[in-house]
Amino acid sequence: MSYREDVALEGVSLSVGRGEFVGVIGPNGAGKTTLLSVINGLGRLTHGRVHVLGKTPHRRDGYLLRRRVGYVAQVEPVDPRLPISVRESVMVGLYGRLGWLRRPGRSEWARVDAALEQVGMTHLAARPIGHLSGGEYQRVAIARALAQAPEIFLFDEPTASIDPQAQHEILDLIQDIHRRNHATTLYVTHALDTLPRACDRLVLLKGGRLWREGPTAAMLDPALLRALYNGADAPPALRGG
Amino acid sequence: MDFSFLQHTYAWHALIAGCCAGVTCALAGVFVVTMHLAFLGVCIAHAAFAGGLMGVWLGFDPLVGALAFSLGVAAMVGPMADRGDITPDASIGILFSLMIGLAFLFIGLVPGSRSEALNLFWGSILTVSRADLAVLIAAAVIMAGGVTLFYKEVQAVLCHRHVAMAVGIPATLVFYGMLFATGLTIAVSLRIIGGLLIYSLIINPAAAAFQLTYSLKRMMLLACLFGVLSCWTGLAASFLWDLPAGASIVIASCIIFAVAAACSPKKRVKAWKRAHTAG
Numbered sequence: 144m145s146y147r148e149d150v151a152l153e154g155v156s157l158s159v160g161r162g163e164f165v166g167v168i169g170p171n172g173a174g175k176t177t178l179l180s181v182i183n184g185l186g187r188l189t190h191g192r193v194h195v196l197g198k199t200p201h202r203r204d205g206y207l208l209r210r211r212v213g214y215v216a217q218v219e220p221v222d223p224r225l226p227i228s229v230r231e232s233v234m235v236g237l238y239g240r241l242g243w244l245r246r247p248g249r250s251e252w253a254r255v256d257a258a259l260e261q262v263g264m265t266h267l268a269a270r271p272i273g274h275l276s277g278g279e280y281q282r283v284a285i286a287r288a289l290a291q292a293p294e295i296f297l298f299d300e301p302t303a304s305i306d307p308q309a310q311h312e313i314l315d316l317i318q319d320i321h322r323r324n325h326a327t328t329l330y331v332t333h334a335l336d337t338l339p340r341a342c343d344r345l346v347l348l349k350g351g352r353l354w355r356e357g358p359t360a361a362m363l364d365p366a367l368l369r370a371l372y373n374g375a376d377a378p379p380a381l382r383g384g
Numbered sequence: 385m386d387f388s389f390l391q392h393t394y395a396w397h398a399l400i401a402g403c404c405a406g407v408t409c410a411l412a413g414v415f416v417v418t419m420h421l422a423f424l425g426v427c428i429a430h431a432a433f434a435g436g437l438m439g440v441w442l443g444f445d446p447l448v449g450a451l452a453f454s455l456g457v458a459a460m461v462g463p464m465a466d467r468g469d470i471t472p473d474a475s476i477g478i479l480f481s482l483m484i485g486l487a488f489l490f491i492g493l494v495p496g497s498r499s500e501a502l503n504l505f506w507g508s509i510l511t512v513s514r515a516d517l518a519v520l521i522a523a524a525v526i527m528a529g530g531v532t533l534f535y536k537e538v539q540a541v542l543c544h545r546h547v548a549m550a551v552g553i554p555a556t557l558v559f560y561g562m563l564f565a566t567g568l569t570i571a572v573s574l575r576i577i578g579g580l581l582i583y584s585l586i587i588n589p590a591a592a593a594f595q596l597t598y599s600l601k602r603m604m605l606l607a608c609l610f611g612v613l614s615c616w617t618g619l620a621a622s623f624l625w626d627l628p629a630g631a632s633i634v635i636a637s638c639i640i641f642a643v644a645a646a647c648s649p650k651k652r653v654k655a656w657k658r659a660h661t662a663g
Binding site for chain 1: 420533534535536537539540543544546548549550551552553554594597598600602603650
């Protein structure tokens with residue numbers, strides 16, 4: 144499978160059960176983001192097969208499957224003058240499910256408001272999206288995914304580029320969402336100190352290959368991690384809820 | 385002031401044409417200004433201009449040439465920008481230079497009097513025919529209707545294109561649709577506004593509206609208002625003081641932008657953002 148023109152993952156065979164919380168770790172360039180992009184059908188599959196919720200995401204109608212998958216990317220730069228409010232931005236999460244020509248009604252706005260309340264952003268609902276801090280922006284991204292009511296959550300380095308306090312709060316929020324919704328969750332990070340403790344299983348990627356996978360405690364063996372990161376990162380101290 | 389010019393049919397035709405062109409150009413402007421692709425509007429405008437000139441040279445309707453070229457460029461720019469082999473700025477710049485080159489080539493090839501070719505430079509809003517009006521009204525209805533029907537898809541792609549793709553909106557299709565709508569708008573407005581002036585009517589009203597609001601709906605309404613106001617103010621100045629209509633319209637749109645920029649609540653937003661988003 145490839146991301147843009149480079150082949151980023153090879154020989155990966157991975158199965159994730161319904162309701163599982165799977166952490167994906169590895170150094171930069173290991174293929175973590177590519178793995179998520181293949182699951183939601185936005186990455187290009189050059190060989191092999193992918194089945195998500197019983198469907199193939201890489202067909203022309205892959206966008207129908209994406210309506211059932213919530214994706215939270217890392218913080219991205221947003222034009223502070225962008226003409227869209229926090230509440231409208233969360234509503235975008237529901238647009239795919241609404242389909243062509245249907246407008247959001249009262250029930251959709253109620254779902255948006257409930258999602259904003261769950262992430263603690265009700266008080267900023269009317270604020271322009273570009274006026275948020277990194278941590279606030281990520282809460283909105285999570286609310287957007289929540290409003291979508293997905294069967295799978297994909298988190299791609301959601302705590303990157305935000306301050307430690309906000310990272311801690313986002314991790315708590317993600318774990319709380321998993322506890323409440325029991326949705327299948329894949330969480331990607333290269334920084335081990337932002338790995339949620341709620342992960343049932345860890346997948347270790349290295350050089351575009353699935354290097355190891357297993358129960359979280361076993362995969363966090365310091366010797367294993369030193370080998371994974373080639374000694375570049377210190378062994379982790381788990382944190383989070 | 386002497387408003388007796390309103391007794392003439394050509395003046396009413398010009399005002400209706402200005403209203404339609406103001407609305408369609410402003411909505412196309414909202415697309416390119418919000419996506420920070422203003423140069424794309426300029427590039428498509430020059431493509432329409434080159435296509436129109438080819439029509440003049442080869443003796444077919446310039447509208448057909450303008451449509452073919454502007455839609456062709458719109459179809460090329462989207463995939464080029466998406467593939468990422470060349471940066472969007474560079475790819476649009478290369479196409480822009482090609483279109484300018486072709487425009488001047490076709491002008492050079494036009495035999496005999498070049499008055500029709502020069503009309504495409506400056507536009508001729510004061511000589512709009514009933515057929516031109518019908519085309520302009522149809523374009524305005526298609527553009528405004530399309531934006532109304534597909535508002536949520538347009539909003540998602542303009543403000544959150546990557547999110548739109550991830551939540552299952554066919555974002556690439558919507559993006560290309562907006563580029564095509566921009567091409568169509570420019571092609572049908574070319575004859576009345578002129579190839580050298582049309583992109584001002586696309587960029588300026590939308591850029592002025594962008595300065596004044598954080599709501600996309602309000603931005604679209606304001607842009608349409610500014611587009612129509614630019615056309616009508618320019619036309620009034622042209623009728624009252626015998627000024628060139630196209631140039632008056634462009635200058636009116638620039639004045640509206642300058643006033644909006646001076647009154648903009650977004651002026652200090654970048655400094656505010658730096659101060660408040662350390663976390």
